[in-house]
Amino acid sequence: MAVVGPGQRMSVRIDKWLGLNLSPDGDTGLRHGEAAVMRNFRVTADGNLRTRPGYAALQTLAPGRRVDALWGGSADGRDVMTALIGGRILEVAAGAGYSVLGTGYGAYAHFFGFGGKVYCLTGSQYLVWSGKRGDVFAPVSGYVPIVTTATPPAGGGTPLESVNLLTPQRRQRFSPDGTSTLYKLLDAGIQSVNKVTNGGAVVPTTGYTVSLTAGTVTFGAAPAGGVPNSVEITYTAAAAPDPVLAQKYSAVFGGATDARVWLYGDGGARVYHSGLDEFGVPTAEYFPVDGEMLVDVDNKPVTGM
Numbered sequence: 059m060a061v062v063g064p065g066q067r068m069s070v071r072i073d074k075w076l077g078l079n080l081s082p083d084g085d086t087g088l089r090h091g092e093a094a095v096m097r098n099f100r101v102t103a104d105g106n107l108r109t110r111p112g113y114a115a116l117q118t119l120a121p122g123r124r125v126d127a128l129w130g131g132s133a134d135g136r137d138v139m140t141a142l143i144g145g146r147i148l149e150v151a152a153g154a155g156y157s158v159l160g161t162g163y164g165a166y167a168h169f170f171g172f173g174g175k176v177y178c179l180t181g182s183q184y185l186v187w188s189g190k191r192g193d194v195f196a197p198v199s200g201y202v203p204i205v206t207t208a209t210p211p212a213g214g215g216t217p218l219e220s221v222n223l224l225t226p227q228r229r230q231r232f233s234p235d236g237t238s239t240l241y242k243l244l245d246a247g248i249q250s251v252n253k254v255t256n257g258g259a260v261v262p263t264t265g266y267t268v269s270l271t272a273g274t275v276t277f278g279a280a281p282a283g284g285v286p287n288s289v290e291i292t293y294t295a296a297a298a299p300d301p302v303l304a305q306k307y308s309a310v311f312g313g314a315t316d317a318r319v320w321l322y323g324d325g326g327a328r329v330y331h332s333g334l335d336e337f338g339v340p341t342a343e344y345f346p347v348d349g350e351m352l353v354d355v356d357n358k359p360v361t362g363m
Contacts, residue, residue, distance in 0.1 A: 128141045134175075140176060140178075182304065185197060202227045203336075222345060222346065224302055234280065236280060236281075239279070244273075256289050307322055327356050327359060332349070
C-alpha cells in the first residue's frame with residue numbers, strides 16, 4: 059500500500075470503469091474502477107467513460123429577452139458566435155460580454171458562414187459581416203459580373219457572366235478599334251455609369267459623356283485600338299425586384315469543396331444558388347439570374363433542403 063504525503067501525487071491506472079458505488083456504507087470500500095461520485099459522466103458497455111450531453115448557462119445577454127437566433131462558426135480565421143436578441147445582432151464573447159454588430163432588426167434571423175464571412179437572412183434583408191473586430195453587419199453589395207467581353211464599340215460582344223440578382227450593377231469589356239468614340243452598352247435606360255477604365259487606368263469623368271437613355275458612353279478622344287478588352291465600363295442598369303432578399307434559409311452544397319450556397323424559404327417553390335466570380339472563386343455574393351430553380355410547382359413551398 060502506497061502512502062502519499064502532502065503535496066504529492068499518486069498515479070493510478072484504471073482499465074475498466076465499473077460505475078458509481080451506491081453503497082450506504084460510504085466510499086471506504088470502493089473497488090478498483092468504482093467511483094463514489096460521478097458528475098456529467100456515464101460508463102459505456104465496455105467500461106469507458108463518456109461525458110453526458112447537457113447544458114449550462116454561459117451568460118445572460120439581455121435579461122428578460124429571448125434569444126431569437128444563434129450561430130457559431132469560423133470567420134476571419136477565428137471562432138465566433140452571433141446571436142439575435144431584441145432586434146440586435148450580437149457577437150457573444152467566449153467568456154462573458156458581447157459586442158453589438160447591428161440594431162433595428164426584427165425577431166427572425168438565419169446565420170450561415172461562407173468564404174470566411176458570416177451572412178444573415180432576415181426575410182427582407184441579406185447581410186454580411188467580415189468577422190473582423192470593429193466591423194458590423196451590412197447589406198450585401200453583391201459581386202458585379204462581366205456581362206459581355208470582347209465587345210466592339212457598336213455593342214454586342216460575347217456573353218460571359220449572368221446578371222447578379224443582388225445588384226443592378228454590371229461590367230462590360232470593350233475592344234477598341236482606335237477610331238470610335240461612342241461605346242454602346244448592353245442596356246439602355248440605365249441609372250448611372252459608375253466607373254470607366256482604359257488599359258487598367260481610371261478615366262476621369264471629364265474624359266467622357268454619358269447618355270442614360272441610350273445607354274452610351276462617348277469618349278472625348280478615341281481609345282487606342284489593338285488591345286482586346288482594354289476598356290471596361292461599370293454601370294447600373296434599371297433596378298429590378300430582388301427575390302434573394304425574401305429568402306429565409308440556406309443550404310451549402312458541393313461535396314468536399316462546398317462551392318455553392320442555396321437560398322430558399324420565401325413561401326414559394328423556387329430556390330436560388332450562388333455562382334463563381336471571374337477568377338473561379340465561390341462567393342455567396344453572386345446569385346446569377348439563371349441560377350434559379352423551380353422545385354415541383356409554384357403552389358408547393360420548399361420547406362427544407
